[in-house]
Amino acid sequence: MVVVPVLLWSGDASEPVDENAVGAERAEAVARTCAACHGTKGGFETDIPSLAGKPEAVLEAQLLAFKRDEMPGATVMPRLTRGYEDDELRAVARYFASLEAN
Amino acid sequence: MGLLGAGTLLAAGGLRVYAGRPSHAHVAVVGGGFGGATAAKYLKILKPDLDVTLIEPNRRYYTCPFTNLYLGGLRDFESLGHDYRELQEDYGVRVVPDFAEDVDVDGRRLKLAEGSEIAWDRLILSPGIDFRWGALEGYDEAAAEKAPHAWKAGPQTHLLRRQLEEMEDGGTFVLVAPENPFRCPPGPYERVSLIAHYLKRNKPRSKVLLLDSKDNFSKQGLFMEGWEEHYGEMVEWVGLSNDGRVIRVDPDRLEVETEFGTIHRASVLNVVPPQKAGLIAHRAGVTDESGWVPVDPNTFQSRKAPGVYVIGDATEAAPMPKSGFVANNHGKVTAAAVVADLEERAVPKPTWANTCYSVIAPEWGITVANVYEVHDGELREVPGSGGVSPSGAPADFRRNEARYAEAWYAAISQDVWGTRPPG
Numbered sequence A: 001m002v003v004v005p006v007l008l009w010s011g012d013a014s015e016p017v018d019e020n021a022v023g024a025e026r027a028e029a030v031a032r033t034c035a036a037c038h039g040t041k042g043g044f045e046t047d048i049p050s051l052a053g054k055p056e057a058v059l060e061a062q063l064l065a066f067k068r069d070e071m072p073g074a075t076v077m078p079r080l081t082r083g084y085e086d087d088e089l090r091a092v093a094r095y096f097a098s099l100e101a102n
Numbered sequence B: 001m002g003l004l005g006a007g008t009l010l011a012a013g014g015l016r017v018y019a020g021r022p023s024h025a026h027v028a029v030v031g032g033g034f035g036g037a038t039a040a041k042y043l044k045i046l047k048p049d050l051d052v053t054l055i056e057p058n059r060r061y062y063t064c065p066f067t068n069l070y071l072g073g074l075r076d077f078e079s080l081g082h083d084y085r086e087l088q089e090d091y092g093v094r095v096v097p098d099f100a101e102d103v104d105v106d107g108r109r110l111k112l113a114e115g116s117e118i119a120w121d122r123l124i125l126s127p128g129i130d131f132r133w134g135a136l137e138g139y140d141e142a143a144a145e146k147a148p149h150a151w152k153a154g155p156q157t158h159l160l161r162r163q164l165e166e167m168e169d170g171g172t173f174v175l176v177a178p179e180n181p182f183r184c185p186p187g188p189y190e191r192v193s194l195i196a197h198y199l200k201r202n203k204p205r206s207k208v209l210l211l212d213s214k215d216n217f218s219k220q221g222l223f224m225e226g227w228e229e230h231y232g233e234m235v236e237w238v239g240l241s242n243d244g245r246v247i248r249v250d251p252d253r254l255e256v257e258t259e260f261g262t263i264h265r266a267s268v269l270n271v272v273p274p275q276k277a278g279l280i281a282h283r284a285g286v287t288d289e290s291g292w293v294p295v296d297p298n299t300f301q302s303r304k305a306p307g308v309y310v311i312g313d314a315t316e317a318a319p320m321p322k323s324g325f326v327a328n329n330h331g332k333v334t335a336a337a338v339v340a341d342l343e344e345r346a347v348p349k350p351t352w353a354n355t356c357y358s359v360i361a362p363e364w365g366i367t368v369a370n371v372y373e374v375h376d377g378e379l380r381e382v383p384g385s386g387g388v389s390p391s392g393a394p395a396d397f398r399r400n401e402a403r404y405a406e407a408w409y410a411a412i413s414q415d416v417w418g419t420r421p422p423g
């Protein structure tokens, strides 16, 4: 494991890093939120679909369509996707696509 | 060595102290509910060589989510129970079935009820809520045996269900709802909905009365619309301005008195009492005068005790609600913050979301959803995100949200505890 000391723990309010580019760490942080409905690592299939291993282009198109309210009958996803930048949604699509399908 | 198993056991005057393996950081997590079990699992996912000990007295955890469906006759109680085998066997979390009694912040020790101690490098507390017994006159622990709260899942939930089954047709079910903040803001309203469902089917001459210390509540318009649609006159809600605030409970007569002196008599009385953070948070000295725990919004590290993190219902995390969904998300964000801290890396930018499903009737669900961030050192909703289900939506929209509620329950249970059948 590579440990890069950037900021030492200072006891009180730690300042988070705000990366401009959406890196893997950010994508995974957002994706962890999705797990509450889609299962750990997006890999749990119910009436709510599993996301792991789905094609990136499909996931990306769907996430952006939710955000733009272009998915008729959608329930919570438009309200949730509006909380993220387009680039974050693209990075999340890439992350779930990279996982093994269950 | 029994339950504590292998690891470094320091003998200190006959006391057993578990400290994890040498040269591995040790994180102790108190509470195996939505927040704590999630934090323990994700600590191991994020940093498998970490030693993680989860302290939880119950071998099986029953969720509050979906107890309202049980009360309404729509769900089997055992389907709400989850155990810790998957966390232990698949993720390598050490689970200690004990109750944490005290925290020594400076010495970084946790004292357990059975007498052993745990030495930690970082501590995460997710103890949920305790009740402020007596804060509502007449409502103490003994009163809850007659007028249940059923706001923690278990014997109280069964007691309330039994009382509903024994209630006569034509009786009145009364629910007393507290001021903010409290566990599960839409919970009281979902509960009266599903109890109305049960009564409509089985005791149709009965009434449901909700006495509220507030004038506004979560998803209010949608609940009102659903009550009208499904239960008509059966459900009555009385808010603060209409003398809804209960100031005294008489558990023997099953009577409550409101601010302006109205006495309401119940056939079955359900009191959701005022609340505070769970006991261990007070013992650790991390609460403030409100009874809840102030935290650094980026990490949920205590503002009072370095190295101690607090998550879930026990925290002051408004505008995030005290929900299982949020506690699960706290667990992940704080696990990442703890790992970054241990590795001396910058703390990742946090992100949380919430979706609270409420079921008003079979095939009739509603939601509130939000995304949260830190802005200028404060938690807030991401502008432009979130909101509630549309009002006046067609029946198939409500049916889908009820279906997704069931799917959400299965998925979050998988994410927190796993899917092993009861062993």
Ligand SMILES: Cc1cc2nc3c(=O)[nH]c(=O)nc-3n(C[C@H](O)[C@H](O)[C@H](O)COP(=O)(O)OP(=O)(O)OC[C@H]3O[C@@H](n4cnc5c(N)ncnc54)[C@H](O)[C@@H]3O)c2cc1C
Pocket: B030, B031, B032, B033, B034, B035, B036, B055, B056, B057, B058, B061, B063, B064, B065, B066, B067, B068, B098, B099, B100, B101, B126, B127, B128, B129, B150, B151, B152, B183, B184, B187, B191, B278, B279, B280, B311, B312, B313, B314, B322, B323, B324, B325, B326, B327, B355, B356, B357
């Ligand atoms: C009727 C009702 C319906 C609800 N419905 C929903 C819903 O649909 N969706 C939703 O998201 N949320 C819902 N909630 C809210 C949800 O239950 C809570 O927000 C959630 O449980 C909070 O998680 P937590 O980890 O903070 O606490 P808990 O889940 O309560 O976990 C705390 C755990 O810590 C343990 N513990 C406490 N003190 C100690 C100690 N000193 N040592 C060791 N262990 C300790 C306890 O035994 C417990 O297992 C509902 C709540 C109620 C009451």
